[in-house]
Amino acid sequence: MAWVNAIIQGVLTGGLYALFACGLSLMFGVMKVVNLAHGDLAVVAGYLAIGVIAVTHIPVLWSFVIVVPLMAALGYALQRTILQRALDRGALTTLLVTFGLSVVIENALLQFFTANTRGIGTGLALVSGSFSLGSQIQIGYLLVVIFAVAVVVLLGLQYFLSKSRYGRLIRAVADDKEAAQLAGADYRHVFGIAAAVALGTVALGGIAYGMYSQLDPTAGTDTILLFAFAAVVIGGLGSLWGTLLGGVVLGVAQQIGAQINISDEVLAGYIVFLVVLVLRPQGLISRRAGS
Amino acid sequence: MTGPAVKGDGGERPADGTPLLEVRDLVVHHGQLCALDGISLSVFPGEVYAIIGANGAGKSTLLRTIAGLHAPTSGSIRFDGADVTGLRPERRAAQGIVMVPEGRRLFGSLSVVENLQVGAAYARPGPWTIERVYEMFGWMRERRNQPTAQLSGGEQQAVAIGRALVANPRVLMLDELSLGLAPVVVQRIYGMLPEVLQSGLTVLLVEQDVSQALRVASHIQCLLEGRTTLEGRPADVTADQVEAAYFGLAGAIPAGPPPGEGSEP
Amino acid sequence: MSLVTDTAARPAEDFRVTRSRRNVAWTGAGALIVVVVLAYFPYIVYSGTTAILVQAFIVLTLASMWNLLAGYAGLVSVGQQAFVGLGAYFVLILAIHGTSPFAALPVAAIGCGVAALPLWWLVSRLRSGYFAIATWVLAATVMLIIEKFSSIGGGTGMPLPGLAGFSPALLTAYTYWAGLAVTVLALAAIYLLLRGRLGLVLTAIRDDEVAARSSGARVGLARMLVFVVAGAGCGAAGAVLAISQLQVQPSAVFSVQWTAEMAFATIIGGLGTIEGPILGTAVYMVLQQTLASYNAWYLIILGVVAIAVALFARRGLWGLVDEHLNIRLFPVGYWLRTGGERRGGRRP
Numbered sequence: 008m009a010w011v012n013a014i015i016q017g018v019l020t021g022g023l024y025a026l027f028a029c030g031l032s033l034m035f036g037v038m039k040v041v042n043l044a045h046g047d048l049a050v051v052a053g054y055l056a057i058g059v060i061a062v063t064h065i066p067v068l069w070s071f072v073i074v075v076p077l078m079a080a081l082g083y084a085l086q087r088t089i090l091q092r093a094l095d096r097g098a099l100t101t102l103l104v105t106f107g108l109s110v111v112i113e114n115a116l117l118q119f120f121t122a123n124t125r126g127i128g129t130g131l132a133l134v135s136g137s138f139s140l141g142s143q144i145q146i147g148y149l150l151v152v153i154f155a156v157a158v159v160v161l162l163g164l165q166y167f168l169s170k171s172r173y174g175r176l177i178r179a180v181a182d183d184k185e186a187a188q189l190a191g192a193d194y195r196h197v198f199g200i201a202a203a204v205a206l207g208t209v210a211l212g213g214i215a216y217g218m219y220s221q222l223d224p225t226a227g228t229d230t231i232l233l234f235a236f237a238a239v240v241i242g243g244l245g246s247l248w249g250t251l252l253g254g255v256v257l258g259v260a261q262q263i264g265a266q267i268n269i270s271d272e273v274l275a276g277y278i279v280f281l282v283v284l285v286l287r288p289q290g291l292i293s294r295r296a297g298s
Numbered sequence: 299m300t301g302p303a304v305k306g307d308g309g310e311r312p313a314d315g316t317p318l319l320e321v322r323d324l325v326v327h328h329g330q331l332c333a334l335d336g337i338s339l340s341v342f343p344g345e346v347y348a349i350i351g352a353n354g355a356g357k358s359t360l361l362r363t364i365a366g367l368h369a370p371t372s373g374s375i376r377f378d379g380a381d382v383t384g385l386r387p388e389r390r391a392a393q394g395i396v397m398v399p400e401g402r403r404l405f406g407s408l409s410v411v412e413n414l415q416v417g418a419a420y421a422r423p424g425p426w427t428i429e430r431v432y433e434m435f436g437w438m439r440e441r442r443n444q445p446t447a448q449l450s451g452g453e454q455q456a457v458a459i460g461r462a463l464v465a466n467p468r469v470l471m472l473d474e475l476s477l478g479l480a481p482v483v484v485q486r487i488y489g490m491l492p493e494v495l496q497s498g499l500t501v502l503l504v505e506q507d508v509s510q511a512l513r514v515a516s517h518i519q520c521l522l523e524g525r526t527t528l529e530g531r532p533a534d535v536t537a538d539q540v541e542a543a544y545f546g547l548a549g550a551i552p553a554g555p556p557p558g559e560g561s562e563p
Numbered sequence: 564m565s566l567v568t569d570t571a572a573r574p575a576e577d578f579r580v581t582r583s584r585r586n587v588a589w590t591g592a593g594a595l596i597v598v599v600v601l602a603y604f605p606y607i608v609y610s611g612t613t614a615i616l617v618q619a620f621i622v623l624t625l626a627s628m629w630n631l632l633a634g635y636a637g638l639v640s641v642g643q644q645a646f647v648g649l650g651a652y653f654v655l656i657l658a659i660h661g662t663s664p665f666a667a668l669p670v671a672a673i674g675c676g677v678a679a680l681p682l683w684w685l686v687s688r689l690r691s692g693y694f695a696i697a698t699w700v701l702a703a704t705v706m707l708i709i710e711k712f713s714s715i716g717g718g719t720g721m722p723l724p725g726l727a728g729f730s731p732a733l734l735t736a737y738t739y740w741a742g743l744a745v746t747v748l749a750l751a752a753i754y755l756l757l758r759g760r761l762g763l764v765l766t767a768i769r770d771d772e773v774a775a776r777s778s779g780a781r782v783g784l785a786r787m788l789v790f791v792v793a794g795a796g797c798g799a800a801g802a803v804l805a806i807s808q809l810q811v812q813p814s815a816v817f818s819v820q821w822t823a824e825m826a827f828a829t830i831i832g833g834l835g836t837i838e839g840p841i842l843g844t845a846v847y848m849v850l851q852q853t854l855a856s857y858n859a860w861y862l863i864i865l866g867v868v869a870i871a872v873a874l875f876a877r878r879g880l881w882g883l884v885d886e887h888l889n890i891r892l893f894p895v896g897y898w899l900r901t902g903g904e905r906r907g908g909r910r911p
Contacts, residue, residue, distance in 0.1 A: 041692025043641070092874045098691050102639045103830060103873045106695075110823045111866035114859035172419060179405040179416045185367060186403040191391040191420030191465055228819065233703065236696045274707045277700050284697055285685055 010266060012144050017262035019146070021238075021255030022154030023219065026212035027231055028238035028250035029164060030205035036245055037181040037201040040090060040101055044108040046232030048206055049213030051112060052078050053222045054120060056127055056214045067127060067218070075210045082206025083199040090202065091195055109228060116224035124221035127214065153215045157251065160208055165247055167204070177201050230273075237280035316379055318343045318500050319364070319395070319469050324373035326356075326363050326524075333359040335524040336373070341469065341517075346491065346501045348515035350508050352544060355521040357504040358400050361473050364502070365397040366390045378468070392420060394468030400477065400504075402458040404446040410457050411442035417461035424466025425497045431460035434490055452483035459490070470494065472503040476510060488514055508540060522546045601743055605736035613739045617807050619848045620742035621800045624749045625825035626832070626840035626847075628796035631753055633826075634835035635765045636789040639691065641822050642698030645682070645705045646675045646794045648817035650801025655715055655811045658725040665741060668802045672745075675798025679791045687787065699819070706817035720812030723805055738807050745799045752792065754837060761785055823862065827869040833879025842881045 027049060034040045042048075055077065056070040065073075093104040137147040168174035176197050180187045184194040216222065216231065234257060242253025257276050264275020317340035326334040334356045341347045349357045362368045364375055366387035375383045382390055405413050414428045432439040435456045446454060455475060462470060476484040484507070491514055494501065505511040511518060512532045520528035520543040528535065528543030541547070605613055625643065632638045653671035658664045686697045710718045726734060756762065764785040767775035776782050805811050824847065832843020847865060854861035872879055878886075 035692065041695065043695065089870070089874070096874070096877065099633065099637065099639060100873050100877075102692060102695055103633075103826065104870050106639075106641060106823075106826060107830075107866045107870040107873065110827075111863050111870070114862045114866070118859045118863065172415075175408065175412055175416055176419060178407055178412075182405040182407055183403050185387075186399060186405065187416065188367070188387040189365060189391060189397050189399060190417045190461060191388050191396075192416070193386070193388045228699075229703075233696070233700055237700075240693075274704065277704045277707070280700055281685065281697070281704065284689070284693070284700075 009143075013262035013266050014259055015144065015146060016150070017259035018255050019150040019154045020258035020261070021251060021253075022150075022157035023212060023215055024234050024238045024254030024257055025157045025251040026153070026160060026208060026215060027235035028242070028254060029161060029247060030207075030209040030212075031235045032239045032244065032247070032250050033164075033201055033205045033208075035239070037177055038086075038090070038094060038198050039098070040094065040105070041236075042090075042205075043102065043105040043232065044112060044227075045205075045209060045235060046230070047109050047112040047116075047227030048078070048082075049209045049216065049231050050116065050222055050224065050227040052210035052213035053127065053217035054116060054125075055210075056217060057125055057222070060127070070127070071211065071214060074214060075207050078210035079203040079207035083203040085206075086199045086202035087195060091198065094198075109232075113224050113227060120224060122223060122225075124223040125217070126221045127217035149219055153219060156211065156215070157254075160211065161247055161251060164204070164208070168247075173197070173200050233280070234276065237276060237283075240280065241283045315342060317341055317376075318378060319502065320376040321360075321364065322374045322376070324360070324363060324375070325371045326359055326368060326373075327371050328359070333524055334363070334370075337521070337524070337526060339519055339526075339529075341500060341502050343500050344495065344498075345516045346495065346503070346514055348511040348518045349502070349504045349521060350506075350511050350518060350540075350544065351521035351527075353506075354523070356524040357521055358473055360521070361397060361471050361502070361504050362399075365395060365399075365471060388420070391465060391467075392422070394422060394466075395471065396462045396465045396467035396469070397471040398458050398462045398473060398475070400473040402451075402454045404454055404458055404461070406447060407445075409443050409445055410438060410449070413446060413457055413461050414442075414464055418464040421464055422466040426463045426466050428460075428464055431463055434493060435460065450483075451479050452487065455479060455483075455487055459487070463494070467499060469500045469502055472501065472505075474504055474506060476505060476507050484510060508544065512540070520544055598743070598747055602740065605732075605739050610732070610735045613735055614807070615848070615852065617739055617742040617803065619844055620746040621803055621807070622824055622828055622847060623840060623844040624746050624796055624800040624803075625821060626828040626844055627749055627753055627837070628793040628800075629822070629825040630829045630834060630837070630840045631757075631789055631796075632793045634829065634839070635757065635762075635769070636786050637769060638786065638790065639695045640698040640793070641695045641819070641826075642700070642702035643793065643797045643825065644817050644819055644821040645698070645702035646679070646797035647801035647804065647821050648702075648706060648709070648813065649675050649678055650798030651805035651811045651816040652709060652715060653798065654802045654805045655721070655723055658723055659715070662725070664723060664725050664802075664806050665737060668741060668745070668799065668806070671802040672795045672799035675801070676791050676795030678798075679794030680787075682794070683787050683790045687783065687790075702817060702819070706813050709817075710813050716811060716813070718813060720810060720815070722810045723808075726806070726809060738803070741806060742803045745803055749796045749799065750837070752796075756788075756792065757837070761788060765789070820862070823866070827862075827865045829879075830869040831865070831872050831879055833881030833885075835878070836881050836885070838885075839879050839881040842884075843879065846880065 027046070031042060031045050034042050034045070052074050055074045056067075059065070059070050059073050060067060089104060089108070090101070093101040137145050139145050166174075168178060176187070176192055177200065179190070180192060180194045180197045187194055187197070212231075213222075216226070234254075237257050238250050238253035240253065241256050242249030242251070257279065260279040261272045261276040264278075265272035267275075319339075319341040321337060321339045324334050324337045325332070337356070337360060339347070339349075349360060351357050359368060363370050366382075366385060366389070370383065373383075374381060377390070377393060377395060382393065382395070385393070405416060408416065411428065414431060418428060432442070437453070438456065438460070441449070441453075446457060449457065459472070459475075475487055479487070488510065491501065503511070503515075515532055517531055518529070518535070519526055520540065522543065523546070527546065528539060601616075604616065625647070629640070629643060632640050632643075650671045653674045654664050654667045657667035657670060662670075682701055685701065686694055689697050709715070715721065729737065757765070764775065764780045764782070767778070767780050768782055768785065772782060801816060804816060808815070828843035828847040829840050830843070831846050832841065833839025846868075850861045850865055854864065876883065
C-alpha cells in the first residue's frame with residue numbers, strides 16, 4: 008500500500024515538474040535557448056512572493072497575482088536586453104550567459120537571504136490538509152491543487168499557442184524567423200513575449216514549490232532546473248503535454264527510488280533522465296524527429 | 299508568345315517621375331566575396347520589373363538586400379522618396395515592401411489559413427484580404443486548415459504569394475517563383491499577375507527562366523557576377539542581346555546609355 | 564584589393580609560412596624563467612602566499628581545461644567538477660591503501676582520463692544545451708553515488724591520510740610544487756596538442772563542421788580526445804585540491820562552483836586562446852582575495868563581469884591585449900609572410 012501511495016504522490020508531483028518544464032520547453036522550442044538560469048528564476052519568484060507577503064501582509068494566494076505578472080515583465084526585459092544579445096552572438100555565448108546569470112542569481116540570493124531554507128506558509132487549512140482514500144492512502148490537498156493548476160496552465164498554453172495571434176506569431180517565428188520578418192513581425196518582440204510567458208509559468212512553479220517544499224538559494228540548480236530539463240527530455244521536446252508526461256514519469260521514478268532507499272529519491276530521477284537521454288534524446292513523445 | 303500578355307502599364311516611363319523603388323550603386327558582400335558590385339535600378343509604379351541572370355549572378359542577393367535581410371556595404375535604397383537603407387526587414391514590410399522568398403519558406407507547423415493570418419498580422423490597409431486570396435486561388439478555401447507540408451509545390455507557392463498579398467504591399471517582390479515547379483504550374487502562378495497589378499501593386503521579380511520573364515515583364519535587367527549587363531524593355535532588346543548579357547559574351551553591353559542610368563529615350 | 568585577390572596575384576615563391584610573428588624562442592625562454600622563479604618561491608615567501616598560489620594553480624589548470632573544451636572544441640561542459648571530485652577521490656582511495664598522495668597524483672590524472680571514456684560515450688551525441696545539462700546531471704550523479712560509500716567518508720568526507728609524516732614547511736613546499744608541476748604540464752600539453760594536428764582539426768570544426776567532416780577530419784575522435792584530456796587535467800587539479808585541503812569532502816570537491824570559477828576565469832581572460840585563462844585566473848584571484856571577507860560577492864561580481872565580457876568583448880581581456888599589441892605567447896596559428904615584409908595572417 009505504501010507503493011500505491013508513493014506512485015500517486017509521484018504522479019501528482021509531476022504537475023509541479025510540468026509547471027517548471029513548460030517554460031523551459033517553450034524557450035528552447037522558440038528561441039533555441041537552453042536557459043540554465045531557469046530554475047533560479049523560479050526561486051526568485053518564490054522569494055519575491057515571500058518578500059511581498061512580508062511587506063504587504065496580503066493573503067498568500069494574492070502573491071500569485073502580483074509576482075507572476077512581475078516575473079513575466081522581467082522575462083520580457085531579460086529577453087530583449089541580455090538574452091537577445093547573447094543569441095545574436097551564438098549558441099555558445101547564450102549558454103555561457105545563462106550559466107553566468109544562474110550563478111549570479113544564486114549568489115545574490117545567498118547574500119541577501121542566507122542559506123537558510125524558507126517556506127511560504129500557506130495558512131489555509133484547506134491547502135495544508137489532506138484527504139484519504141481508503142485507510143492507507145493519504146493525499147495532500149496542496150499537491151492535488153498544484154496538479155490541477157498545472158493542467159489548467161497547459162490547457163491555457165495550448166489555447167494560446169494554437170488560437171491567439173501572438174501564439175501564431177510565436178510558432179511562426181519558431182519555424183522561420185526570417186520569413187516572419189518578411190511578413191512584418193519583429194522577432195525580437197515575439198521572442199520577448201515567449202520569454203514573458205515562460206517566466207510567468209516558472210514563477211507559478213516557483214511559488215508553488217515554496218508552498219509545497221522549502222526554498223533555498225541553490226534549489227534553482229540543485230533541483231528545479233535538472234527536474235525541469237529531465238521532464239522536457241523524457242516527455243519529448245516540442246510537446247507541451249509531454250512535459251506533463253515527463254514530469255509524471257520523473258515523479259514516479261523518484262518515489263520508487265525513495266521506496267527502495269529513502270536517500271535515493273533524487274538519484275533515481277537522475278538515472279531515469281540519463282537513461283532516456285542516452286537511449287532516446289528526443290523523448291518519449293516527439294513531435295518532430297530530431298529537433 | 300504564349301501565356302499572360304501582361305506587361306504592366308510600364309510602356310512609357312514618366313521622364314521626370316519619381317520611381318517607387320530606387321536602388322543606387324548597391325555594393326553587397328558575403329564575407330569577402332563581392333556579390334553585387336554597384337547595382338542600380340528604378341522601379342516605377344505599376345511596372346513588372348524582372349531581374350534575370352545565371353545562377354550566382356546576384357539576383358536573389360539583390361532582392362534580399364532590398365527586403366532588408368542583408369546589409370549592403372555601400373549604396374542606397376529609396377522607397378517612395380525616403381531612404382530605407384537602414385531599416386529592419388519588418389519595418390520595410392510595414393512600409394509596403396513585401397517579399398515572397400526563394401523556396402516559398404512557409405511556416406511548416408502552421409496551416410494554410412494560419413500562414414495567411416501571420417501575413418495579415420501587421421498588414422497595411424488595402425484591398426487584399428484572406429477572403430480575396432481565397433477567391434484568387436479557388437482551391438484554397440476548402441483546404442485552409444491543412445498543414446502546408448501536405449500541399450504540392452505549386453499550391454505552396456500560391457500560399458506564399460497569398461501570405462505576402464494580405465500584407466497589402468505596394469511593391470511585391472517575387473524571388474524565383476518558378477523554382478522546382480512544372481512549367482504548367484508556373485504559367486498558372488504567373489496568371490495571377492494581372493489581378494495583382496490591377497489592385498495597384500508594383501512587382502519586382504527575379505526569374506531564372508528568361509523567356510518567362512520576358513513574357514510578363516515591362517522592364518528587365520540582367521545581372522552577371524554582380525554587375526548589370528543589360529537593362530531595358532523586352533520589346534527593345536533582341537534575343538541575341540539577352541543571350542550575350544546573360545552569359546557575358548563579347549558585345550554584351552548594348553549600345554546606348556551605360557546600364558543603371560535610368561530609362562532610354 | 565582583398566587579401567584573396569592580392570595573394571592570388573603573386574608567385575608562390577614570394578610567400579613563407581611561419582608559426583609566429585615574432586621569435587617564439589624569446590617567449591619560450593621567458594616562460595622557462597618564470598617557471599624557475601616560481602619554483603623558488605617556497606624558499607623565499609610565506610606559506611600564506613604559497614597557499615594562495617596553489618589555489619591559483621588549481622584554478623588556472625581548471626580554466627585551461629575548460630577553455631580547451633569550450634573555446635577550442637565547442638563543448639560547453641557544466642560538469643567538470645565530476646573530474647575534480649574523482650581526482651580527489653582517486654588520491655584518497657590510494658592514500659587509504661598506503662600510497663603517498665603525491666605519488667597518487669599522476670595515477671589520479673590518468674584514472675580520470677580513463678573514467679572520461681564511458682562518460683563521453685553517454686554524452687557524445689548530444690549537442691550544445693543538452694550536452695551542458697547532461698554533464699551537470701552526470702556530475703551530480705557521480706557525487707550521489709560516491710556519497711554512498713562510507714569507507715571513503717560517505718556524505719561528510721574524511722581527512723586525507725598519508726601526509727602526517729611531513730613537516731609543515733615541507734608539506735607546504737611539496738604541495739606547492741605539485742600544483743606548479745600540474746599547471747606547467749597542463750599548459751604544455753595543451754600547447755603541444757593545439758600546435759599539432761589536433762589544433763588544425765579543432766579549428767576546422769569550429770569554422771565549419773560539415774566541411775571538416777567531409778574533408779576527412781575525425782571530428783568525433785578529436786572531440787573525444789579533448790574530453791579525455793580535459794578530464795585528466797581536471798582530475799589532476801582535483802588531486803592537488805585534496806592534498807592542499809588535507810581532506811576530501813564530496814560537497815566541496817563536487818561543487819558546481821568549480822565550473823563557475825573555471826568558466827568565468829576563462830571567459831573574462833579570453834575564450835579560445837591559451838593565454839586567456841592565465842589572465843582570467845589572475846583577475847579571479849585578485850577579486851577573490853580582495854572580496855574574500857564579503858562572502859558571495861566575488862562570485863557575483865565575477866559573474867556579472869563574465870556576462871558583460873561574453874556580450875560585449877567576445878575575446879576577453881587577452882583579446883583586447885592581442886588586438887592592440889599583437890602578441891601571442893603561445894602561437895598556435897599560422898602567419899603568411901611575403902618576401903621581407905609581413906602581412907596579415909589567419910589565426911584561429
